[in-house]
Structures are given as C-alpha cells and as structure tokens.
Amino acid sequence: MSRPSGYLARVMRIDPVQRQSVISLASTLGLTAIGFLATMFFAHTVGPSILGAYFIFVAYYSVFNLLGDGGFGGAAVKRISEGEDQNAFFTAFVFLRVMLVVVSVGFLFIAQPYLTDLTSSGVFPWLVIALIVSVFTTITSNAIYGTGKVGVNQISGLLNNVIRVVVQVAAVILGYGVAGLAGGFVAGLLAGGFFAFRFLDLSLAPFARSHVRSLFAFSFWTFLGAGGYLVFSYADTILIGYFLTDADVGIYRVALQLTSVATFITIALRTTLYPKVSFWGKRGEVSSVENALARAFTYSLLLAVPVLAGGWLLGERLLYFFYGASFSSGASALTLLLLVQVAHVFMFLQTMCLNALDRPKDSFRVTAIAVAVNIGLNVLLIPAYGIVGASAATLATMVLNAALAHRTLSRSIRVRIERGAVGHILIAALVMGAIVVAYSLVIPLTSVFVVLGAVALGGLVYLLVLLKIDRGIHDELKGLTTGLGIPWPGVL
Numbered sequence: 001m002s003r004p005s006g007y008l009a010r011v012m013r014i015d016p017v018q019r020q021s022v023i024s025l026a027s028t029l030g031l032t033a034i035g036f037l038a039t040m041f042f043a044h045t046v047g048p049s050i051l052g053a054y055f056i057f058v059a060y061y062s063v064f065n066l067l068g069d070g071g072f073g074g075a076a077v078k079r080i081s082e083g084e085d086q087n088a089f090f091t092a093f094v095f096l097r098v099m100l101v102v103v104s105v106g107f108l109f110i111a112q113p114y115l116t117d118l119t120s121s122g123v124f125p126w127l128v129i130a131l132i133v134s135v136f137t138t139i140t141s142n143a144i145y146g147t148g149k150v151g152v153n154q155i156s157g158l159l160n161n162v163i164r165v166v167v168q169v170a171a172v173i174l175g176y177g178v179a180g181l182a183g184g185f186v187a188g189l190l191a192g193g194f195f196a197f198r199f200l201d202l203s204l205a206p207f208a209r210s211h212v213r214s215l216f217a218f219s220f221w222t223f224l225g226a227g228g229y230l231v232f233s234y235a236d237t238i239l240i241g242y243f244l245t246d247a248d249v250g251i252y253r254v255a256l257q258l259t260s261v262a263t264f265i266t267i268a269l270r271t272t273l274y275p276k277v278s279f280w281g282k283r284g285e286v287s288s289v290e291n292a293l294a295r296a297f298t299y300s301l302l303l304a305v306p307v308l309a310g311g312w313l314l315g316e317r318l319l320y321f322f323y324g325a326s327f328s329s330g331a332s333a334l335t336l337l338l339l340v341q342v343a344h345v346f347m348f349l350q351t352m353c354l355n356a357l358d359r360p361k362d363s364f365r366v367t368a369i370a371v372a373v374n375i376g377l378n379v380l381l382i383p384a385y386g387i388v389g390a391s392a393a394t395l396a397t398m399v400l401n402a403a404l405a406h407r408t409l410s411r412s413i414r415v416r417i418e419r420g421a422v423g424h425i426l427i428a429a430l431v432m433g434a435i436v437v438a439y440s441l442v443i444p445l446t447s448v449f450v451v452l453g454a455v456a457l458g459g460l461v462y463l464l465v466l467l468k469i470d471r472g473i474h475d476e477l478k479g480l481t482t483g484l485g486i487p488w489p490g491v492l
Helices: 002-012 016-069 072-081 086-114 116-121 124-146 150-173 177-198 209-243 246-282 286-323 325-356 360-409 419-442 448-469 471-483
Strands: none
Touching: 016 086, 016 116, 016 124, 016 150, 016 177, 016 209, 016 246, 016 286, 016 325, 072 086, 072 124, 072 209, 072 246, 072 325, 086 116, 086 124, 086 209, 116 124, 124 150, 124 177, 124 246, 150 177, 150 246, 209 246, 209 360, 246 286, 246 325, 246 360, 286 325, 286 419, 286 448, 325 360, 419 448, 419 471, 448 471
C-alpha cells in the first residue's frame, strides 16, 4: 500500500496547472483515439451517406442543445468557480436548465416539418431523447467543472465517448445503421452524466433573484458567443447537407476530424485554464494570466505545427487507407482545414480568456462579425466549390475571429507568443517535413504500414530535434515526466 501512496504524493507535488493539464491531455488523447478508430470502422462499414446522416444529427443536436442551455452552463461554471454562494448558483442553474429544455424541445417539434434530413433518416425521436438526457449530463458536468474538478470532468467525458462508441459499434454490427449511431450517442450521455454525479458535492439550496440575475448577466453574452462558435462548428455541415448530399457531409466531416488531432492540446489547456484564469482575473493577477496564455500558445503549436506539415504531405494517403477510397476525395478540403486548426489555437484560447475574465460581451462581439462572414461565405462558396468552398469559408472566418479576439483581449492584457520557442517548433517541423519527403521518395506510400511508418518516423524526428534545440521545453517535459514516475530516456 505504501507504493501507491508514495506515487500519489509525487504526482500531487507537480504544479496544479501542469498536473490537471496532463489529466486533461490524457483524457483528450483518449477521446481522440477512440473517435478516430470508431469513425474508421463506421466509414468502412456503413459508408459516407449514413455517416453523413449521423453527422447531421449531431449538428442539429448541438444547435437545439445550445437553445436548451441558453448560455447558463458557462455562466454557472463562472459563478461557481468564483467560490461564492456555490449551492445557490447551482440550484438556480438547475431550475433554468430544466425550463429551457422544454422550450428547446418545443421549438424542435415546431421545426419538425422542415427538418427533412432528420425525419427521413428516422433519428428525430433520438434527437428528442438526447436533448432531454443532456439536461442531467450538463448539470452534473458543469457543476463539477465549476468546483475545479477538471480531472473528474475529463474522465466523465472519456466515459461518455467510450460507452457511446461501444454501443454504436454493437448497433452497427447488428445492422441498425444511423439509428444505432444516434442511440449510442444517447447512451454515452447517460454514462458520462452518472459518473459525474458521483462526484457532485454541491447541493440544492434556496436562491434569490440576485443569483438568477447574475447568471443572466453572464449567460446572455455567453449564449451568443457559444452560438457563434457553433456556427464555426456546424453551419458548414448543415449547409453542405442542404446544398449537396449526405455523402458530401460524411467526407467533409471525416477530413475535419482527421485535422482535429492538431488541437487536442489546445482543448486540454483550455479546459484546465478556464477556472484558473477566472480565479486570477477575479483577484487582479494579470501577470499570471499573461504568462499562462503565452505558454498555452507554445504548447498548442507544439502539436498543431507538425500536424499541419505532416497532413500536407500525407493527408490524401491517410484518408485513403484509414477511411476508404471514397473518402480520399476530401484531400483538397483537408489541406485548408489543417490551416483552420492552427488559427483555431489562437481563436480558442483568446476567446476563452475573454470569457474567463468576465468579458463575454466582448467575446460575442468579435465572434458575431466572423459568424456573419462565415454564413455568407458558406452560402456563396459551397454551391460553387463544394466541400473545398466550405473549407475556405471556415479558414477565412477563423483567421478573422482570431485577429479580432487578439485586438480586443490586448486592451486588457499583454497578449504575446514565446518567439524563441515557436521558432524552434517551426525549425523542428521543417526538418521533420524534409525527412518525410525523403522517406516517401525512397519508399512509395502504397500501403497503410508504409504510411504509418512515415508518420512514426516524422514524429520521432520532430520530437528529437525540438528537444535538442529548445532546452526550456526539454526541461519542462522532463520534469513533468519524471514527476509522474515515468523514466526519461537517456538519449533525450
């Protein structure tokens, strides 16, 4: 029994932000791996049309779930994380969330005659069930997140995805198609919600109008800002489904998912830093926010840049071998979507800071401009250029949103990048790219194992070069690794 206790004590001595970031990163990595493997299986089993119908289901769920949340989820996290009247804010959130889901489902039934993609595929009832179940899941997850239990929140998300995939795979094997995919989605929501509920230490308590007003004050702009982010996430999917076919939706979303590996460090850091930035901002510790944001940029680009380079070189082959020949036509869109993920690093982290620093109104303003441009460009470009047009529209508006967020956030704090570290990342990625090109010239990329060999070689070269030329990143990673009890290779 002494050995686990000693290990736990060692882990707990690690800086809290680093420790929680590792937990968040491990969870995000697990989610990414599970999502990739599942999508590969579904792509080969059911094809792009059924997969596209499921992606449309997820898009509509996200839209109506946003209406059912009303921004109160983010508002509850913010107010609970501030440490004052936590039970009262929690109870007010529960009341408002239940009321809003009734409104959301009501709108869904009103809109049912116009949602032909959902009704024709038979997933409309599953969408209603998913929205109702999401009330329980979002209440528990937002509550534990607001109290700083980032690790529990991440494990809950991991369990959500694991159960979802297990049920979906079983359902697809049994021949249930898109209904099985939607049913697995609901099962995952239930599993994640019940796990988070076990760690919920907030309780229902009387709340006053002041608590509701406080949530409203934050939630209105959070709701609008989340709506803007939702446009970036799903407007292209819905409009591709409207102008093109379900198969086109499937190909586009698979290409987008493949590029998403570039941002899982960003997502992990955002999840970890939001309550910390909220805490520092409440106490006026601006320098802590500035340093954390600069370091978050560096570690996000540490993955995003090599994924960009590798995706440009190997993207078409990865789509062909991982998902099937019918998905390789998404290679051109993938080239642009990789750039989207680099811009996403800056947009995501800067808007996170604006919200955490109690400036959701400013976050919405910068997002609203980009949203309007995004919809206009998608309507203009998708009919003319298909999924490549959707990719171009997303890239242009993501860059615009990042630039506007930088301008707004810079008025409150000093937003900077660590130029030396980012320069080293670029150098390492260039060396990696040269090695991968040489490898592909010597060994033609004609099998999945050869392609995986190129990926592994490129990743190893990138890591070795980066750790040799940047001692700061080297020392931080070494300290974190040894702190977790993992031996550090002598060659590094």
